[in-house]
Amino acid sequence: xxxxxxxxxxxxxxxxxxxxxxxxxxxxxxxxxxxxxxxxxxxxxxxxxxxxxxxxxxxxxxxxxxxxxxxxxxxxxxxxxxxxxxxxxxxxxxxxxxxxxxxxxxxxxxxxxxxxxxxxxxxxxxxxxxxxxxxxxxxxxxxxxxxxxxxxxxxxxxxxxxxxxxxxxxxxxxxxxxxxxxxxxxxxxxxxxxxxxxxxxxxxxxxxxxxxxxxxxxxxxxxxxxxxxxxxxxxxxxxxxxxxxxxxxxxxxxxxxxxxxxxxxxxxxxxxxxxxxxxxxxxxxxxxxxx
Amino acid sequence: xxxxxxxxxxxxxxxxxxxxxxxxxxxxxxxxxxxxxxxxxxxxxxxxxxxxxxxxxxxxxxxxxxxxxxxxxxxxxxxxxxxxxxxxxxxxxxxxxxxxxxxxxxxxxxxxxxxxxxxxxxxxxxxxxxxxxxxxxxxxxxxxxxxxxxxxxxxxxxxxxxxxxxxxxxxxxxxxxxxxxxxxxxxxxxxxxxxxxxxxxxxxxxxxxxxxxxxxxxxxxxxxxxxxxxxxxxxxxxxxxxxxxxxxxxxxxxxxxxxxxxxxxxxxxxxxxxxxxxxxxxxxxxxxxxxxxxxxxxxxxxxxxxxxxxxxxxxxxxxxxxxxxxxxxxxxxxxxxxxxxxxxxxxxxxxxxxxxxxxxxxxxxxxxxxxxxxxxxxxxxxxxxxxxxxxxxxxxxxxxxxxxxxxxxxxxxxxxxxxxxxxxxxxxxxxxxxxxxxxxxxxxxxxxxxxxxxxxxxxxxxxxxxxxxxxxxxxxxxxxxxxxxxxxxxxxxxxxxxxxxxxxxxxxxxxxxxxxxxxxxxxxxxxxxxxx
Numbered sequence: 001x002x003x004x005x006x007x008x009x010x011x012x013x014x015x016x017x018x019x020x021x022x023x024x025x026x027x028x029x030x031x032x033x034x035x036x037x038x039x040x041x042x043x044x045x046x047x048x049x050x051x052x053x054x055x056x057x058x059x060x061x062x063x064x065x066x067x068x069x070x071x072x073x074x075x076x077x078x079x080x081x082x083x084x085x086x087x088x089x090x091x092x093x094x095x096x097x098x099x100x101x102x103x104x105x106x107x108x109x110x111x112x113x114x115x116x117x118x119x120x121x122x123x124x125x126x127x128x129x130x131x132x133x134x135x136x137x138x139x140x141x142x143x144x145x146x147x148x149x150x151x152x153x154x155x156x157x158x159x160x161x162x163x164x165x166x167x168x169x170x171x172x173x174x175x176x177x178x179x180x181x182x183x184x185x186x187x188x189x190x191x192x193x194x195x196x197x198x199x200x201x202x203x204x205x206x207x208x209x210x211x212x213x214x215x216x217x218x219x220x221x222x223x224x225x226x227x228x229x230x231x232x233x234x235x236x237x238x239x240x241x242x243x244x245x246x247x248x249x250x251x252x253x254x255x256x257x258x259x260x261x262x263x264x265x266x267x268x269x270x271x272x273x274x275x276x277x278x279x280x281x282x283x284x285x286x287x288x289x290x291x
Numbered sequence: 292x293x294x295x296x297x298x299x300x301x302x303x304x305x306x307x308x309x310x311x312x313x314x315x316x317x318x319x320x321x322x323x324x325x326x327x328x329x330x331x332x333x334x335x336x337x338x339x340x341x342x343x344x345x346x347x348x349x350x351x352x353x354x355x356x357x358x359x360x361x362x363x364x365x366x367x368x369x370x371x372x373x374x375x376x377x378x379x380x381x382x383x384x385x386x387x388x389x390x391x392x393x394x395x396x397x398x399x400x401x402x403x404x405x406x407x408x409x410x411x412x413x414x415x416x417x418x419x420x421x422x423x424x425x426x427x428x429x430x431x432x433x434x435x436x437x438x439x440x441x442x443x444x445x446x447x448x449x450x451x452x453x454x455x456x457x458x459x460x461x462x463x464x465x466x467x468x469x470x471x472x473x474x475x476x477x478x479x480x481x482x483x484x485x486x487x488x489x490x491x492x493x494x495x496x497x498x499x500x501x502x503x504x505x506x507x508x509x510x511x512x513x514x515x516x517x518x519x520x521x522x523x524x525x526x527x528x529x530x531x532x533x534x535x536x537x538x539x540x541x542x543x544x545x546x547x548x549x550x551x552x553x554x555x556x557x558x559x560x561x562x563x564x565x566x567x568x569x570x571x572x573x574x575x576x577x578x579x580x581x582x583x584x585x586x587x588x589x590x591x592x593x594x595x596x597x598x599x600x601x602x603x604x605x606x607x608x609x610x611x612x613x614x615x616x617x618x619x620x621x622x623x624x625x626x627x628x629x630x631x632x633x634x635x636x637x638x639x640x641x642x643x644x645x646x647x648x649x650x651x652x653x654x655x656x657x658x659x660x661x662x663x664x665x666x667x668x669x670x671x672x673x674x675x676x677x678x679x680x681x682x683x684x685x686x687x688x689x690x691x692x693x694x695x696x697x698x699x700x701x702x703x704x705x706x707x708x709x710x711x712x713x714x715x716x717x718x719x720x721x722x723x724x725x726x727x728x729x730x731x732x733x734x735x736x737x738x739x740x741x742x743x744x745x746x747x748x749x750x751x752x753x754x755x756x757x758x759x760x761x762x763x764x765x766x767x768x769x770x771x772x773x774x775x776x777x778x779x780x781x782x783x784x785x786x787x788x789x790x791x792x793x794x795x796x797x798x799x800x801x802x803x804x805x806x807x808x809x810x811x812x813x814x815x816x817x818x819x820x821x822x823x
Contacts, residue, residue: 008398010809013309013317017408025415028458032419032450035520059404075476079401082472090464090506097510097540101525109533117603122528141529221522224531231517231525 009076011066016059023051060249067266068258077265084269088276091239095280098235102228102287106134110224113140139223146226148218154289157208161201162285165240168197169278172247172271182261184254191251194274198244205237232288236280243277246270308808316411319403320808321388324410326705328385329698331413333774335377336691338421340767342370347729347763349746350756363746364432369420371435375552376459377417379686382694383555384409384466387494390701391470393799393810394488396479396817401472409466416458423448434744436541437512439526439534443519453516460505467501470494479798481817485579488797489572492579493558496586497551503590504547511540535600542593550589552686553653554582556693557624560646562797563700564628567643568635569794574627581620581627588617598666599673607666614664618657625654640792641715645696648723649689656684659734674744677737683730688723695722695773702780703787707805710780714772721769728762 030045066072112119114132123130127140139145152158175190209230212218220230250270253259259267309317318324345366349357358366388406392399400406423430428446431437437452445452474487474495487495515537517523524530526537565572572578594602594610602610628650637643659681663669672678695718703709732755737743741752748756787804798815799806 008812010399011319011404013313013319014404014407015317017404018316018411020408021411021415024412024458024461025419028419028454029451032454035450035516036447038447078476079472082475083402083405083468086468086471086502087464090468090502092506093503094506094510097507097514097543100507100540100543101510101514101536104536104539105525105532109528109536110531112533113528113531118601126528136531139524139530145524145530219522220517221524223524227514227517227523227525227530227532231514231523 009071009073014059014062016055016062019051020055020059023048023055027052064253064258064266067263072263077263080265080269084272088272091276092280095232095235095283098228098232099283099287102232105136105224105228110134110136135225136223137225144221145223146217146219146221148216148222148226150216151218151225151229152208152212152216152289154285157204158285158289161204162281164197164201164204165278165281168194168201169275171197172274176267176271179254179259179264179267180261184257187259188251188254191247191254195244195247195251198240198247198274202237202241202244205233205240229288232284236277236284239277239280243270243274247274318407319399321392321399321403321406322705322806322808322810324400324406325385325388325390327410328381328388328413331410332378332382332385333777335373335381335417337770339370339373339378340770342366342373343763344767346370347760350748351760352757353748353750353753355747358746360746361429361432364434364744365424365430367744368431368433368435369424372420372431373417374686375435375548377413379552379690379694380463381410381413383494383497383552384463384470386490386555386559386694386697386701387466387470389705390799391473391491391494392477393802393806394491394797395474395477395482396798396811396815397473397477398809398811400469401477402469405465406469409462409469412458412462412465416455416462419451419458420455423451426451436538436545437515438541439515439518439537442515449519450516453512456512457509460509463501463505467498467505470498471502479811479814479817482798485576486817488558489561489575489578490555490558493554493561493582496582497554500547500551500554500586500589504544504551507540508544508548511537511544514540535597538597538600539594542596543590545596546593547586547589549682549685550586552690554586556649556653556690557582559693559697559700560628560649563642563646563696564631564650566700566792566794566796567640567646568632568637570631570635572627573630573633574623577623578627581623584620585617588613588620592617595664595666595669598669611664611666615661618661621657625650625657638793640699641710641712641719642696642700644716644719644723645692645699648719649692649696652684652688652692652723652727656681656686656689659684672737674742675737676733676741676743679743680730680733680737683733687730688726692722695719698773698777700792701799702777703791704799704802704804704806706781707787707803708780708784709787709791710776710784714776714779718769718772718776721772722766725762725765725769729759729766730762732756732759732762 025048027045027048030041030043030048033039033041034045035041108117110132111117113122113127114130115123116132130140131138135151137148137151139147171190171194175187175194178184178186178190218226218229220226222229247270250267253266308314315323315327318327345358346363349355349363388400391397421430426447428448430448431442431445431452433441433445437456442452443449474491478487514523514525518526518532524532526532526534528534561572561578592610592614594606595614598607598610632647639647659677663672663678663681699710699715736752736755736759739752741748789803790800791804792800798817801815802810
């Protein structure tokens with residue numbers, strides 16, 4: 001019997017999954033009540049989110065405790081790797097839905113609205129004056145939408161943000177190399193740099209949003225351009241925030257010396273996630289901002 | 292080694308089996324979680340079934356009799372959501388939970404805590420969904436496909452519908468990740484991929500489909516939500532969007548989804564037919580490749596659900612040919628099943644009966660699918676009762692029959708008792724006859740032009756609707772036999788042997804019936820000679 005299969009690890013019964021389920025249930029209920037404008041929605045949602053944070057803290061504390069006790073065999077480590085890898089693929093597919101919407105609108109539905117292809121009748125009978133353009137700043141029916149003059153140019157803050165994220169990809173790799181060589185202080189400095197770059201990115205992005213909303217009149221209500229722009233960059237920004245938070249946890253754990261040169265799945269999982277966020281940004285930079 | 296195993300079992304049974312409600316709430320045990328999945332699925336099968344009874348009652352005769360049209364539409368919509376996400380998918384995951392670890396020689400699933408969460412999300416997600424019946428504006432009534440702009444007319448229930456779908460998606464993705472991690476990482480030494488039982492193979496492929504398609508559904512419903520509440524115009528033409536775009540994104544999820552429902556059923560039937568034909572599965576490798584091909588192709592055929600929506604001709608042609616090409620790997624599977632039975636030493640216990648019925652009746656559903664794949668023909672059938680008949684043949688006499696077969700096949704292993712064979716056969720014959728009375732006439736109704744999702748109909752459709760409703764009521768009542776069989780079997784009965792069935796092969800049949808709390812605490816060795 002090979003060593004890796006010699007002892008199986010099965011966790012004891014745990015309260016965290018059911019706590020997490022209840023937290024999500026309360027959050028979703030509260031969120032739905034908020035959207036419907038019914039009374040206690042905000043409070044319910046807040047309680048749910050608090051419970052969710054409690055669950056994450058508690059569940060991860062258990063896992064970290066088990067990891068430090070050394071009960072995780074190589075096999076468990078590999079299970080975690082498969083889990084994280086396929087989770088990231090599911091995230092890729094989530095973004096694919098919004099990228100798909102962007103391509104569909106740009107390549108097909110906006111030209112159809114101006115009468116191309118089989119869209120002649122729509123154009124003639126509904127919006128004969130509509131002309132297709134991208135960015136689509138004048139919608140077929142402007143009465144309900146925020147018409148905007150200009151968009152955020154690619155080669156300004158977005159290009160700077162690209163540089164920041166790409167640099168953070170380098171720093172996290174340098175941190176990994178330091179970890180594998182057992183240089184803890186160098187690991188911590190590179191990780192801290194990665195976290196900082198991540199949060200600076202989010203800060204710039206927030207600034208861009210404020211600029212778009214207050215100066216450009218480019219909002220979520222700006223037709224299909226505003227919809228795809230804010231949905232894609234918004235979900236990406238959310239993922240950067242999550243990734244940077246996860247990196248922050250890994251930084252604290254690195255400072256406490258939780259990781260060894262051989263065993264540091266938490267670090268690698270977060271690094272994978274960070275690279276995924278990076279790659280999504282490149283797609284955004286090219287297709288949302290640039291071309 | 293066997294001594295070591297039995298010692299470990301002993302140890303586990305007495306020291307680690309938790310007691311009380313905590314055993315279920317906090318469970319990290321694949322069998323307990325699998326059991327919860329299966330029981331939940333059975334409950335949802337009856338809730339969804341009750342809605343189907345309302346539909347058939349209203350359609351028993353022309354005119355509006357029992358329910359108002361809005362409620363009727365809620366019935367068709369929620370019936371579909373409950374049956375798909377509450378009955379068939381959880382049943383499949385429940386079987387995967389129970390059987391995959393013991394089929395591959397693992398102690399449990401790879402990520403047992405996440406496994407617990409995957410299950411417990413389900414009752415809460417359906418609480419969100421079903422609570423909409425008591426809200427201002429009622430339950431979703433725009434069809435389970437949630438097409439805009441109609442779905443946006445739903446009242447207070449709208450965000451609950453969206454979040455229920457998100458919640459269910461989280462559950463399914465976690466379940467799928469767990470299954471992949473389990474099969475890739477927890478196989479016993481010597482259990483190579485090409486020795487995996489076909490049920491395990493179909494589940495790996497299903498898990499890939501889940502991970503690739505459910506996030507797309509999450510994205511689609513998120514866009515519905517922001518269109519309604521945050522001013523976006525993804526699906527609003529006045530803002531430059533397109534309601535048809537929702538259909539494309541939805542069906543990019545939706546078509547893989549139908550294979551998510553049927554592939555585990557293929558796996559089940561591929562386990563049962565060889566057992567009762569007492570012959571190895573014919574063309575094991577081609578079965579694996581055919582399943583993978585079906586899954587791969589399922590991402591390129593989505594627009595056959597929307598031929599009449601106004602697509603460019605090239606699109607119509609591409610999706611027509613792509614769809615028809617799926618008949619090739621599906622045909623490979625059907626012929627392999629038939630060849631497995633050919634000259635076999637067959638006996639006809641209940642699981643075998645359901646499996647044979649599956650092969651025949653699923654093929655009928657497959658053929659009507661091919662008919663509708665032909666674009667110009669589909670223009671006649673689209674949104675008629677023909678499509679209703681088609682997908683109920685593949686999902687009821689296909690997926691659900693395979694699930695029945697699985698329950699009869701494995702329940703002696705789960706409980707340690709044999710089920711009542713004569714009750715099982717009664718369940719089979721009543722179900723098989725009534726389900727055909729229920730759905731076969733719907734082909735005629737569809738071809739004659741009766742539209743789906745309408746509570747009233749023209750007088751010339753009355754006879755076939757009455758016959759169909761009678762079939763429906765008998766089918767509905769027949770399912771109570773299944774509940775009785777399950778309860779009876781759990782309470783006692785003739786003791787099952789380890790192997791249970793004379794022709795059964797595979798690791799799950801080497802364990803005692805019922806198996807110990809943690810299946811394999813020491814990995815079994817798989818010899819090179821052992822077949823799938």
